[in-house]
Amino acid sequence: MDEGLLRDIAWVHSGDKGDNINLGVVVWDRNDYGLLLEEVTADRVKEHFSDICHGSVTRYELPNLWAVNLVLTRILDGGPARSLRLDPQGKTLGDALLLLPLRHDGRSVSDEAKKRQS
Amino acid sequence: MADERIIRIGSGSGSWGNDITEPRELLSRTHVNYLVMDYLAELTLSIMRRQMDRNPEAGFATDFLAVLEDILPLIAKSGTKIVTNAGGLNPRTCGRMVAELVEKAGLSSRIKVAIVDGDDLLPRLSEFSSALPFDNADDGRPFSEVARRIVSANAYFGAQPIREALDGDASIVIAGRCVDVALTLGPLIHEFGWGEQEWDRLAAGTVAGHLLECGPQATGGNHQGWQDIPGLEHVGYPIAEVSENGDVVLTKASGTGGAVNRRTVTDQLLHEVFDPRHFLSPDVTVDWTTIELNELGDDRVRLSGIKGTPPPSTLKVSMTYRDGYKAILMWPYAWPDAEKKAQAAFRKIEHTIKRHGLRFDETRADIFGAGAIHGRRSNVLPRAAEPLEVIARFAAHTEHKEDAGRLASQQAPMHYGPPGLAGQIAGGKGQVLSVYSHWPTLIPGDLLTPTVEFMGGQDCHG
Numbered sequence: 001m002d003e004g005l006l007r008d009i010a011w012v013h014s015g016d017k018g019d020n021i022n023l024g025v026v027v028w029d030r031n032d033y034g035l036l037l038e039e040v041t042a043d044r045v046k047e048h049f050s051d052i053c054h055g056s057v058t059r060y061e062l063p064n065l066w067a068v069n070l071v072l073t074r075i076l077d078g079g080p081a082r083s084l085r086l087d088p089q090g091k092t093l094g095d096a097l098l099l100l101p102l103r104h105d106g107r108s109v110s111d112e113a114k115k116r117q118s
Numbered sequence: 119m120a121d122e123r124i125i126r127i128g129s130g131s132g133s134w135g136n137d138i139t140e141p142r143e144l145l146s147r148t149h150v151n152y153l154v155m156d157y158l159a160e161l162t163l164s165i166m167r168r169q170m171d172r173n174p175e176a177g178f179a180t181d182f183l184a185v186l187e188d189i190l191p192l193i194a195k196s197g198t199k200i201v202t203n204a205g206g207l208n209p210r211t212c213g214r215m216v217a218e219l220v221e222k223a224g225l226s227s228r229i230k231v232a233i234v235d236g237d238d239l240l241p242r243l244s245e246f247s248s249a250l251p252f253d254n255a256d257d258g259r260p261f262s263e264v265a266r267r268i269v270s271a272n273a274y275f276g277a278q279p280i281r282e283a284l285d286g287d288a289s290i291v292i293a294g295r296c297v298d299v300a301l302t303l304g305p306l307i308h309e310f311g312w313g314e315q316e317w318d319r320l321a322a323g324t325v326a327g328h329l330l331e332c333g334p335q336a337t338g339g340n341h342q343g344w345q346d347i348p349g350l351e352h353v354g355y356p357i358a359e360v361s362e363n364g365d366v367v368l369t370k371a372s373g374t375g376g377a378v379n380r381r382t383v384t385d386q387l388l389h390e391v392f393d394p395r396h397f398l399s400p401d402v403t404v405d406w407t408t409i410e411l412n413e414l415g416d417d418r419v420r421l422s423g424i425k426g427t428p429p430p431s432t433l434k435v436s437m438t439y440r441d442g443y444k445a446i447l448m449w450p451y452a453w454p455d456a457e458k459k460a461q462a463a464f465r466k467i468e469h470t471i472k473r474h475g476l477r478f479d480e481t482r483a484d485i486f487g488a489g490a491i492h493g494r495r496s497n498v499l500p501r502a503a504e505p506l507e508v509i510a511r512f513a514a515h516t517e518h519k520e521d522a523g524r525l526a527s528q529q530a531p532m533h534y535g536p537p538g539l540a541g542q543i544a545g546g547k548g549q550v551l552s553v554y555s556h557w558p559t560l561i562p563g564d565l566l567t568p569t570v571e572f573m574g575g576q577d578c579h580g
Contacts, residue, residue, distance in 0.1 A: 005498065011342035011381075015390035017160070018256050018556050024388025026381070028343075051494065060394050062407050065384050071392050073256070081161055082441055082555045084482040084513035092491050094342065099495045 004102040009113045010036055012094035019079045020055070021090045023097055026067040029112035033066050039102055045070055048100050049093075052077075070097075125309050127302055127326065128357045128371075130185065131155035131202075132333025134162055138185050140333070144355050145192045147371035151309075153193075154301040155182065155202040156331045163295065164438035164554035166207045167270040177208035183215055186290075190223050193289075201280060201301045205292040207270065209233040210571075213292045217574035220290070231573040232288035234279040236566060237295040239271040239435065246561070252435070255558040267439040269554055273561055274434045276400030277323075278314075279568035280304025286572065295436065297399050299327030302358065310362045320402035321426025322364030325409060328397075329368050329386055329421075330356055336368060336386035337376035347382070349375020356386075366421040367414070378417040400433055400563065402426040433566065437557040442479075442515055443522035447529045447548035449510040450540040459536035460485045460510035466535045467512050470528050476521045478514040486511055509544075515553070522550045 006012075006025070009032040013024040023045075027036050046057040055073030062069060076090050077083040087093075128150035130141035134157045141153060157179035170177030182204035193200065205212045213233035220229045239246060246252075252261035272295035281304045283291045291304070303323040306312065312319045329336045336356040338347035347353075354374025359367040369378055376382070387409065391397060394406035408425040447467070451459040464483045471478070484490040487508035516522050526548035533539050 013340075013342070013385045013388045015388070017390055017392070018558055020256060020392075022388070022390060022392055024385075024391070026384050026388070048495065062388075062394055064407055064409055065387060065411070067384065067388060069388060069391060069394055078441075079556055081164075081438075081553050082444075082515070084444065084446075084480060084515060086484050086486060086490055086511065096492050096495050098342075099492060099498055101498055 005098060006039065006100040006102060007098035008102065008116055009109055010040075012097050014091050014094035016076065016080060016089045019076050020071065020073045021075055021093055023070040023072065023094055024067055025070065025097065026065065028116065029110035030066050031110040032113055033063065035104060035109065036068060037061070039104065040068055040070070040100065042070070044100065045072070045097070048097065049075065122361045122363065124359050124361050125152070125306060126150045126357055126359050127152040127154055127305060127330060129154055129156075129330040129333050129355045131157060132331065132335060133157065133159055134179050134181060136333060138181050138188065140355055141185050141189050142192065143374070144357075144371055145189055145196065145198060147373055148357070149196055150198055150357060152199050152201060152305045154330055155185070155200065155204060156298050156301060157182065157202065157204045158206060158295060158298070160436060160556050161438065161554060163207055163270045163272055163436065167438070168552075170207055175211050178206040178212035179204040182212065183219065186216060186219055190219065190225065194223070194225050194228065199284070199288070199305070200290045201293075201305060202291070203293045203296055203298070203301060205233060205235075205294045207238060207272070207294065209235050209292050209294045213573040216290060216292060221574065226574065229289040230287055231290045231292065232283035232286060233571050233573060234275065234283060234291065234293035234296065234568055235571065236568045237272045237275050239273060239561070240268070243268060243271055246565070250561060252559045255434075255560055261559070264439040264557055267441070268557070269438050269440055271435060271437040273566050274400065274436065275568050276300050276429075277303035277307055278401070279570050281307040283570045284308035286570065288572065298331035299324045299399055300401070302327030302330050303401060306360055317402050317426035317428065318424060319364040321404040322366055322421075322424045323360065324397070324399055324402055324404050324426070325387075325421060325424050326358040326360050326366045328389075329366075329383065330358055332386055332389055334376060335389060336382060337370050337378055338382045339376065341382055341385050343381055347377050351375060364424065367418055368421065369418045378419055380411055380413050380419065383411060383419045383421070398430055398434075400429055402429050431563055432560040433563045435559045435561050437559060438554040439557055441553040441555040442517045443519050444513060444515050444551045444553055445522040445525040445548055446511065446513045446551070447526065448544040449529070449532050450507065450543045451510065451536065452507045452538055452540065453504065456505055456508045457485055457488050459538070460488075460508050462536040463510045463532055464512060466532065467528060471525065474524055476516070476525055477518050478516045478521065481512070481514040484511045485509075519550075526550045
């Protein structure tokens with residue numbers, strides 16, 4: 001836990017369409033946006049969900065909203081109606097992304113993030 | 119600069135099943151020119167289709183009638199107009215019943231009711247599908263896989279038919295399937311006379327519509343910073359103030375809970391958005407990366423700089439098809455050894471499935487309360503103590519309804535499995551659900567013509 005989790009610097013909004021979801025990831029403090037771009041790459045997110053995401057991960061940048069938008073395909077086991085998942089709409093997948101470990105050993109984060117860590 | 123005219127549009131519903139007293143709550147606290155009510159999600163029309171198969175007078179969001187009965191006296195006084203997609207699969211019946219309510223209240227000379235129809239492709243599906251591919255827009259699967267199992271098929275109309283109904287002096291507009299944002303954009307085009315190629319203004323109206331379509335998701339509902347949101351228990355529904363030049367201010371009625379700030383607005387802006395540079399609708403393509411947010415304080419956020427480009431020539435079509443059956447069974451167990459009891463329950467149910475020869479193409483066993491939702495992703499957290507209670511959940515999918523039913527009846531017999539089954543929580547039988555899956559596809563826009571009709575023999579100026 002030393003290096004922290006995505007939860008320390010960002011929050012996530014989950015949306016679904018068919019068998020695909022989007023995860024909007026937004027930093028609490030604008031100063032952490034560069035860190036967000038380094039930490040939350042499409043490859044890392046694909047690895048984080050590799051046991052359940054059978055399609056692709058695409059990342060779009062929205063610096064105006066201090067956000068990246070991640071699109072994950074084939075992740076709901078057939079979509080909300082067909083899925084046998086506990087959470088067929090994937091509303092908890094945003095919570096699951098908060099568990100992504102940060103790699104920024106010793107690098108400073110914003111005051112807002114420090115406040116949330118304590 | 120002269121005072122610019124502002125149109126205030128409030129949200130009264132974000133989906134079917136919202137609290138029906140919310141529209142009254144908003145209207146009794148503040149004035150809005152329009153109240154927009156969204157009732158349709160991707161799968162709502164398949165539910166409506168099943169209801170309509172049993173009863174030809176069903177197939178629309180019946181909640182809307184209760185809402186309207188509640189607020190008719192208020193809107194008669196305030197002049198607030200109502201725009202909704204409550205019509206679902208059956209806007210005609212919904213419109214007739216609404217017109218009857220208006221008549222009963224003695225208001226039919228002042229409140230005209232119009233419907234927007236023509237989005238239902240089902241009657242012409244075989245004709246269309248002989249000329250069009252209708253392949254799955256998400257994954258490319260061919261239409262032939264599902265053609266004989268289609269239950270509903272609706273095109274998403276844009277804002278123009280709603281604008282037309284309002285131009286014809288409608289006070290209540292009831293649409294079927296249209297894009298959610300059209301409920302807001304239609305009134306803005308009507309009020310400001312925005313041209314069909316004023317892309318930036320249409321884009322601004324689209325963003326305003328997106329902020330209203332999920333109700334209080336723009337005011338602090340379903341937000342991960344929820345512990346910073348005051349009064350979440352009485353969260354207010356959002357209100358957009360839009361000016362002719364396309365400036366948007368999002369706010370809410372004073373005295374309500376929730377918050378309107380950069381975070382809550384951003385949350386809803388990102389809701390179900392995929393490629394943010396190309397947010398597609400029948401009226402305009404919007405570039406989400408051009409939106410500038412400014413917090414004005416007092417639960418007001420200004421959105422400006424929004425850019426649009428021409429829309430695609432195709433309309434999105436949402437179909438649903440019959441896709442077998444799901445059975446879901448649950449068994450709650452407590453300490454000691456709650457997890458082991460759940461595993462024993464799964465062994466028993468799998469034995470039962472074999473003995474009965476039940477046919478399933480997929481099964482799934484989860485121990486809710488022992489890390490089932492986050493799975494291996496929670497390994498970074500400190501290891502939790504033995505759970506004090508869990509729910510063993512077993513789910514299965516089959517093409518055979520009788521097999522789903524026989525599995526569901528195995529919930530109560532688990533009493534003779536592991537000890538201490540708190541079975542009353544789940545009930546005696548498991549759940550059996552008919553599955554109607556979603557089939558997204560496209561149709562050339564010029565093949566369909568929306569129709570606007572005024573109800574109850576009212577004059578049509580449209």
